Structure formats: C-alpha cells, structure tokens
Amino acid sequence: MDKPYVIGMDMGGTNTVFGIVDTRGTVIAKSAIKTGAHTDVNLYINDIHEELSKLIDAAGGIDKIKGIGVGAPNGNYYTGNIEFAPNLPWKGIIPFAKLMADKFGIPAALTNDANAAAVGELTYGAARGMKNFIMITLGTGVGSGIVIDGKVVYGHDGFAGELGHVNVIRNNGRLCGCGRTGCLEAYASATGVARSAREILETSSKESLLRNIPSEDITSKDVFDAAKEGDEIAIEIFNFTGKILGEAFADFIAFSAPEAIILFGGLSKAGDLIMRPIVENMEKNLLNIWKGKVKVLFSELKEADAAVLGASALAWEI
Amino acid sequence: MDKPYVIGMDMGGTNTVFGIVDTRGTVIAKSAIKTGAHTDVNLYINDIHEELSKLIDAAGGIDKIKGIGVGAPNGNYYTGNIEFAPNLPWKGIIPFAKLMADKFGIPAALTNDANAAAVGELTYGAARGMKNFIMITLGTGVGSGIVIDGKVVYGHDGFAGELGHVNVIRNNGRLCGCGRTGCLEAYASATGVARSAREILETSSKESLLRNIPSEDITSKDVFDAAKEGDEIAIEIFNFTGKILGEAFADFIAFSAPEAIILFGGLSKAGDLIMRPIVENMEKNLLNIWKGKVKVLFSELKEADAAVLGASALAWEI
Numbered sequence: 001m002d003k004p005y006v007i008g009m010d011m012g013g014t015n016t017v018f019g020i021v022d023t024r025g026t027v028i029a030k031s032a033i034k035t036g037a038h039t040d041v042n043l044y045i046n047d048i049h050e051e052l053s054k055l056i057d058a059a060g061g062i063d064k065i066k067g068i069g070v071g072a073p074n075g076n077y078y079t080g081n082i083e084f085a086p087n088l089p090w091k092g093i094i095p096f097a098k099l100m101a102d103k104f105g106i107p108a109a110l111t112n113d114a115n116a117a118a119v120g121e122l123t124y125g126a127a128r129g130m131k132n133f134i135m136i137t138l139g140t141g142v143g144s145g146i147v148i149d150g151k152v153v154y155g156h157d158g159f160a161g162e163l164g165h166v167n168v169i170r171n172n173g174r175l176c177g178c179g180r181t182g183c184l185e186a187y188a189s190a191t192g193v194a195r196s197a198r199e200i201l202e203t204s205s206k207e208s209l210l211r212n213i214p215s216e217d218i219t220s221k222d223v224f225d226a227a228k229e230g231d232e233i234a235i236e237i238f239n240f241t242g243k244i245l246g247e248a249f250a251d252f253i254a255f256s257a258p259e260a261i262i263l264f265g266g267l268s269k270a271g272d273l274i275m276r277p278i279v280e281n282m283e284k285n286l287l288n289i290w291k292g293k294v295k296v297l298f299s300e301l302k303e304a305d306a307a308v309l310g311a312s313a314l315a316w317e318i
Numbered sequence: 319m320d321k322p323y324v325i326g327m328d329m330g331g332t333n334t335v336f337g338i339v340d341t342r343g344t345v346i347a348k349s350a351i352k353t354g355a356h357t358d359v360n361l362y363i364n365d366i367h368e369e370l371s372k373l374i375d376a377a378g379g380i381d382k383i384k385g386i387g388v389g390a391p392n393g394n395y396y397t398g399n400i401e402f403a404p405n406l407p408w409k410g411i412i413p414f415a416k417l418m419a420d421k422f423g424i425p426a427a428l429t430n431d432a433n434a435a436a437v438g439e440l441t442y443g444a445a446r447g448m449k450n451f452i453m454i455t456l457g458t459g460v461g462s463g464i465v466i467d468g469k470v471v472y473g474h475d476g477f478a479g480e481l482g483h484v485n486v487i488r489n490n491g492r493l494c495g496c497g498r499t500g501c502l503e504a505y506a507s508a509t510g511v512a513r514s515a516r517e518i519l520e521t522s523s524k525e526s527l528l529r530n531i532p533s534e535d536i537t538s539k540d541v542f543d544a545a546k547e548g549d550e551i552a553i554e555i556f557n558f559t560g561k562i563l564g565e566a567f568a569d570f571i572a573f574s575a576p577e578a579i580i581l582f583g584g585l586s587k588a589g590d591l592i593m594r595p596i597v598e599n600m601e602k603n604l605l606n607i608w609k610g611k612v613k614v615l616f617s618e619l620k621e622a623d624a625a626v627l628g629a630s631a632l633a634w635e636i
Binding site for chain 2: 083148149151153154155156157158159160161162163167168169170178180247250251252254257259285287288290293294
C-alpha cells in the first residue's frame, strides 16, 4: 500500500533497460546499460545496482519500491532462473531473480520477455479487463504470452507459450534459429520477412523498389517503406507473412478460445498492411463458432516503454 | 460432506448413459436410454428422470446426491447450454443444465464430452495430482480437454480446446466434418484411420489382409486386427496416424507445456502400435527444452465407465 513504485527491467542481448514505474503505468525514471559487455553476471548486477540506485534515491529510496520485475530471454517464472539463453553472455543456469533480490533487498520475479509483455498489456494496455488473450511479439524473433482466466500460462515447467515455434510449414520449411524447420518464427520475425523478400524477389520478374537494395541487405523495414509507396512486391510480402500468421492464429484460437490476439513489436508498426491479411486468413481458417468473434489488436503500450512496463507489472504480483 | 454421491451423464447422439458415482470413482449404479428417440428435449428429460429416479431411490434418495454432471456434444460450461449440436435431435440453443437442475432439484453442470473426460482423468484417473495435462479423445471424432493449473480451460466463450480441428495438412488436406480441410480429426479419428487405409492400399501394391475386405467397409478395428497379425500395410497406417498425432502434439506442448498428454478412446486400444509412432514423431518435432520430458499416457479410466465418471466429476465442483 505504502509502496507506490515497482522496478521493471528488460534484458536484451545488447542492452538492458530499466525504469521505475508507478501504479498507473507511468515510467517515472529510466536508464540503461550494455548487457553484452559483462561476461560475469555479478559484475553485470553490480553495474545495474549502481545505475538503478540513482533512480531509486531520486524516487524516495528503496522503501518506496515493492519489487523488481525482470523480462529476460529464456527466463523461467517458477524458478527465477535464466536457463541456457543463447543470446546472453552467461551460460548454463543463472539464478537471476535471487541474485537481484539479494543485491537490492526487495523481492524480484522474472519471466521471458513475451510473457512480460502480456502482463504489461493486461495491467496497463489493450488487454485491461480481459481474462483470455494471446500476446504475440513480432520482433527479431516471434514470442508469445498466453493469458487464460486472467493469468499468464507458464505450464508444467515454466516455459509454456512458445508459439513462435509451432510448425507452420511441415515440408521443406525454412530452417529456424531453434534448429528445427518450418517454425512460425522463421516466417514472421523481422529476419523471416527479409527472407520472404529475397524469395519472392527471386521468383518474380515484377519491378520493385526493393530491387534497388542488394538482396542480402534487405530488412523488414525496407519492405515496409516500399509497401507504403504501393510497391506490389512489398505488399505481396506482407500478404504472405499475414497469411502465415492468420493461419497459425486460427489454430491458437482452437486451443484457448481467447477474446483477442494482441500484436506487439516491429512488424505491428506496418498497421493495416499486416493486419488485413492476418484477419482475412484467420477468419478463413477459423471454426464456424469463432468466425467474426475474435479480435486482433495492436498493443497499446508505448513502444519505448513497453518492455520495461511489461516487466514492471510482474512486480505488483510478487 | 453428507452427500456421498454425484450423478454422471454422458449424452451421445445414439445413447445417453448415466450413473451414480461415489467419491472414489466407483459407479455404483448405471442405466441408459436412447437419445435419438426423443424429438422433444422435455420428454427426453422426463424419461431420464424416470429411469434415474430408480437408481437414486436405491442409493438412499436425492438428499444423498450432490449434483449432476453432464457431458454433451457442443456443451458450454459457462452457460450450461447445448449449442447447435449437429448430432442431437434438438436444434438451436438448449439450456440443458438448467432444465436438469429444475427437474431434479439439485445443481447441474455441463461441458463437452472431451472436457468431461479430462475432469474424470484428473479426479479418478491417470492425471491425479497433475496440474497441467492435455486429454485427447480419439473416437468417432477427435476431441480435447486442456487442463492448466489444475483447471479445465474453457476460454473466453466456453468452447476452448478444439484440438481436433487444428490444421495438420495445410495444402490438399482431407475434408473434415466441420467443413474445413486438413483438420487433425480428418486423420486421427476412427473414420480418418479408415480413410488412411483406403488411401494407402490404393497407392501401394503390397499384400495385405485388408485387401480381403471391400475397401468401403474397412474400419479402424479392421486395421487394428490386421496390424496385430503383423500386416505391413496395417502397421504403416498406424505409423502414418501416429506421425500426424505426434507432430500435432509437439505444437500443443509449445502452447501449454503440459506434464503429460493422455489418450482416450478407441484408437488408444491399439497400444504400442499407435504409441510408438506418436512418441517418436513428437520427440522429433519438440523444441529441445521439452525433449524426453513430456509423457504420453493412456487413460486409466475403465472404458465402459469413463464417460459417466468424467461427467460425474464435474458435479463435485459445482
């Protein structure tokens, strides 16, 4: 009651961003350090402590902070551990929530970044008041946070909600970063969209603004820029990506019958270019009982603050 | 506390079976009536009441009964309604739980048959003590009941868990009873297995016991009988069915990270013939974090009693 703030921390492979957040979802102070520069996790935590302490003091001291929520790759909510994260400098199993709680003297909770985004959306964003929704994060990878009956689904082991790794192309699917083939992430991530661009440019003879860029250098941002100009190939790339996503969403809905699917991350900036083919293909593939009934929405969290907000929301529930 | 029994009722398109069940999952009395013979749902309930009253009286009267649990096609747990069930004689929306509660003067709850099976397994069967599992019913159709954190997932609208209708063959998939193509049910149901038999027999020149049966008459039971004799084509049919199931299970696990997937219904009688290809293909398609960690089990409910037991278990929670 008397603790008006929580700390949210978003750990990426490159940067770690953290901030102090109030009950209404306002980030009242924010800072960042480099993640990759720290090969020892204890030194990393020391640097976070040093940087965060300034913000904490400015906010009235540690007694004003209820707890720390961390969104981290391969973060396990049940154990508070980061387990075998391929893109972090520390290998094996790191008891990160415990290390943070010990260092700061307040409770800490941890989950993966997509689950943190779902909690953020539930607490401060488009999912306020919803009991059942699925958050899909479309960034460098494709992640998901599933909320059922008002709670994030962690499953038996803490790792539930890996919807970026359901199979969408069973035969001759693209190789995914996880080592398997045909995963949703291999098509709907930023690099997936860039791969689609190269494939479609190669099999088409149509003019395209994208032909002005060396094939290997095309990014999903380039595809977006070209599509805004009305470039047919670029629009076809969005249609293809949206089809894959829409078909996958129809299956997700058969699982948990959510009220909405909420999109977050880079690709969702494409707005109607990606929304239209998603909804069209989702509707085409839904069972009759769900046709026209499940919303697809964009996240309402401000992008710059979303990751910190999402992580911070965890700390209210500790 | 002083009510030692519940009533379980399993409504099928042909027969309706009901029984009185004690806290340990023993069906102490059981009876049945024809479903299809009743075009008026009120007359149907009258007949059930008449038949059940004999059992209730023998068990010590209605005061000994905590409630009635009903498993029904298209049954909605939230509303207690049966909604647009294609295989029942009553059309539209039937407030079945309310009708039963009014007639018997005790509480009634209703869900679909696969969710009822999941509750039965949780209460009396292989899932006792589990918090997270998925029940897959392999019968005339393919149904599912998903349990997360110890509770059946009903979703936003009460219809969650339609895993028989996820897409498993995206292009040129078989037509499913739901009107779409490529659903799991079109491959892993009893009729799906019979269709696989016809397809595989047509595209192979191998000898097979199944060639002694007119192609249109082959049933999944025939395939099982032939496979037990070592018939190569029949074994190939099970391998194909198990592959489709195992691949689908890998995606289900990415959703809710269950401790186990539990198989129920006709096809599960095939034992290792179906279990081996399921597990092999599931493992091959799992993300590394789940390899070797998720059990696939057969239901432990006695088949003759399972549907009644499953439905009855609902009534303990009313």
